[in-house]
Amino acid sequence: MRIILADDHAIFREGLKLLLQSQYDKEVIAEVDNLENLKTEIHKQHADLLILDYHMPGGDAVALLSYCKKRYPELKIIALTGAQSGQILKQLVSAKADAVLLKDGVSAELLFAIQQVMLGKSYFSDTVKNNIADIDLPLSSRELQILKLIFSGFVNREVADKLALSPKTVDKHRENIMRKLHVNNLVELINKVHQLKLFSDVYD
Template sequence: MSTKSIRILLVDDHALFRQGLKFLLHSQPRYQVLAELGSLDQVLPCLQEQSFDLMILDYHMPGGESSAMLAYCKQRYPDMKVLALTGANSGIVFKQMRDAKADAVMQKEASPDELLLCLQQILQEHSSQTILSAAVQEQIDASETDLTPRELQILALIYQGHPTTEIAEQLSLSAKTVDKHRENLMRKLNVNNVVQLIHRVQELKLL
């Protein structure tokens, strides 16, 4: 990877942010942005059409659940590096991206130099360790929850307003299994219905 061009896929639903990121990447001689996507449901068809060395993935995206998509891509395309970006300031979100096997997790407020350095590190990195900034690691250490990665995926989709049938389809689960996870979430977060669940997510800044 040291001499050839790095083929990049940008996945972010904010066109202005994508353009700024693309401009930054194209300022580097080796980086080539080959595709830009604004929705998660466009990712798999794109990956089936062409190969990429690197995907830069926004956490909050329409068309699916980002950590589930990230985990699938890392399993299906293990040679493709993934940088997970988020505007959130939540240890739960950072942990979710780390557990989905992102090669690095970075906040969108990072400087251009920090982002370029991070990309250089993950493109040269051969270990399975996720690269995390000190601030991200501190947030992960401070977050306390006994929610499983699957429960966090379902919680994110519930928070986005998806019904059980859509959640089941996106995560390849049965509706009965999704309902059981919903019950567990309400029990663990000590709420009685979905409205209270959403309020609790906002109160605890889980997503």
């Protein structure tokens, strides 16, 4: 089994590599620490499995996941995340990840998930399923993308550039986000994100 590891934390990546290569049938053929280089590696390596960290520099992991599932339908993808938000987890499921697990899970669960996805099945941890079921946040996937970029410190024009949208469209989305979250300004919006613990993975 040929595996690509995509995670920007070297120590975490090394631990995963040791775990996987302790299994006789698994080989890590590439390691990537940013999303910009990941498309190239996927095209070049012809891997069977991609283990993808949700929060990585260089782009939008959900968009890349969705792209890979359309472009390389045979490639199995397991998404790992530190995020507890049901909305984030639902995004990963909706982007057709074959499995979604939290980073604080046990290694045996990851190995089981790999086994399941390589058999053509999907696997979502109990916590992931429960958190998705508990969603009460009325934001669309696009609004959530924009909110994460705003929370990360990007101004509207930078958000527009990253998502190939017009600044006017981003302004409208921002207005809708603030209305749906019942806040009146940027400070209240940031505080609301902290309160909801939407992007806990940002602190990983």
